[in-house]
Amino acid sequence: MPAFHEGLLTAGRRMPYLFQSDGHAGALDRFVAEQRTHILQLLGEHGAILFRGFGTTHAQAFADFVQALGIETLDYVYRSTPRTSQGKGLYTATEYPADREIPMHNENSYQRIWPRKLAFCCVKAAESGGATPLADMLEVQRLLDPAVLDKFRRLGVRYDRVFHGHIDLSWQEVFQTEDRAQVEAFCALNDIRWQWLDDDVLKTSQTCPGVVRHPQRGEDFLFNQAHLFHPSAIGEETLAFMLDAFGPELLPRNACYGNGEEIEAATLAAVRHAFSAAAVDLQWQEGDVALIDNIQVAHGRRSYRGQRKLLASLLEANQTPAIAELETAGAAHG
Structure with missing residues (x-):
């Protein structure tokens, strides 16, 4: 047995x-x-x-x-x-x-x-x-309008991050190094745009697929974190504080479509609802x-x-x- x-x-x-x-x-x-x-x-x-x-x-x-x-x-x-x-x-x-x-x-x-x-x-x-x-x-995906997947498939998602050091994660923790040259080498290798705003504030931007194909199943799957990185994920009160502290261009995290287009509020709400309903x-x-x-x-x-x-x-x-x-x-x- x-x-x-x-x-x-x-x-x-x-x-x-x-x-x-x-x-x-x-x-x-x-x-x-x-x-x-x-x-x-x-x-x-x-x-x-x-x-x-x-x-x-x-x-x-x-x-x-x-x-x-x-x-x-x-x-x-x-x-x-x-x-x-x-x-x-x-x-x-x-x-x-x-x-x-x-x-x-x-x-x-x-x-x-x-x-x-x-x-x-x-x-x-x-x-x-x-x-x-x-x-x-x-x-x-069954719970989402197919047009949502199609747009993520066509445009991808751009993730913008600003590492201020005193809020969210520091760039030292994110990249697991204190060496700015190592950070730049990692970014160059991974197609991440970077900009040092001063000695300790780093801004990065990377465009990734919004949908990927499963290598064994041969099916497309929604695969992104737009709903986490978008400022709407942190709630209105926290977002108001962040906007007052940093302004819209220097928020610690943000997400848009790969062409720079804003992701629709209805799309983000639909994705969050689908995750919750499928849990x-x-x-x-x-x-x-x-x-x-x-x-x-x-x-x-x-x-x-x-x-x-x-x-x-x-x-x-x-x-x-x-x-x-x-x-x-x-x-x-x-």
């Missing part, structure tokens, strides 16, 4: 797919090594897999799981949130205050280098709350590990009480090509 069972966690939803150990399946890394082909096939079909009951409750066990997958890890550079390294290829999940929710998103879709897959490990579950909402992007909360148990297809499934974080520790690993680097015509058009508007 097998020492685990498998099937959908929730009937009627295609994800997450569950592997549940009965306590005799052995360490998760050995299980993955034996089932790797089957696991990766299921990931392509379902978009997210949950491993439960394997006792993966510390960083080394999670690192062994990642190694067993046989997929390269990415360093977290050109950051948008604070994280702490836990060893090669391992990081804490985003370190935002417990009372704040993190909107659903596809990891690193605001830049040209992004992970095809993500892995999470619950070292300590919160006292209450702290679920990770997952959104099936097929369902998100399925993953309620963590200690020792849980999740493997996610970053194109097919978006993720976020619910607020929580008590201590909570999740580890994350970014897997299988993808680099989308430069969008030369959008960069040229964007420069004319920037």
Whole structure:
């Protein structure tokens, strides 16, 4: 008899797919090594897999799981949130205050280098709350007007950032260096326009796709963070403060279409609604590990009480090509 069972966690939803150990399946890394082909096939079909009951409750066990997958890890550079390294290829999940929710998103879709897959490990579950909402992007797109996807596909998204040092992340943390020359080299390599406004204030701009094609499924998926980077994401009161402090051209974050055109308020509202409507909360148990297809499934974080520790690993680097015509058009508007 097998020492685990498998099937959908929730009937009627295609994800997450569950592997549940009965306590005799052995360490998760050995299980993955034996089932790797089957696991990766299921990931392509379902978009997210949950491993439960394997006792993966510390960083080394999670690192062994990642190694067993046989997929390269990415360093977290050109950051948008604070994280702490836990060893090669391992990081804490985003370190935002417990009372704040993190909107659903596809990891690193605001830049040209992004992970095809993500892995999470619950070292300590919160006292209450702290679920990770997952959104099936097929369902998100079903809820959107096809014209929304078409416009993002045609124009892409331009992300503008200004690193003021005393608000949001500093450029030193984002680029993981104190050396301005290293920042400039990274920007040049990744088609990021940059400008030093003074010795410690940096402005960057990068145009990325708004939609990407899944390499195995052959389908197009909405893939951007316009709804997070756009100033409307921070609320009217906070935005009023930011505009008073910095003005519209020097906001810490902003997003527009790749040609410089403003993204319609109705489009942003529709995207946010679709994510919310498609959300399925993953309620963590200690020792849980999740493997996610970053194109097919978006993720976020619910607020929580008590201590909570999740580890994350970014897997299988993808680099989308430069969008030369959008960069040229964007420069004319920037």
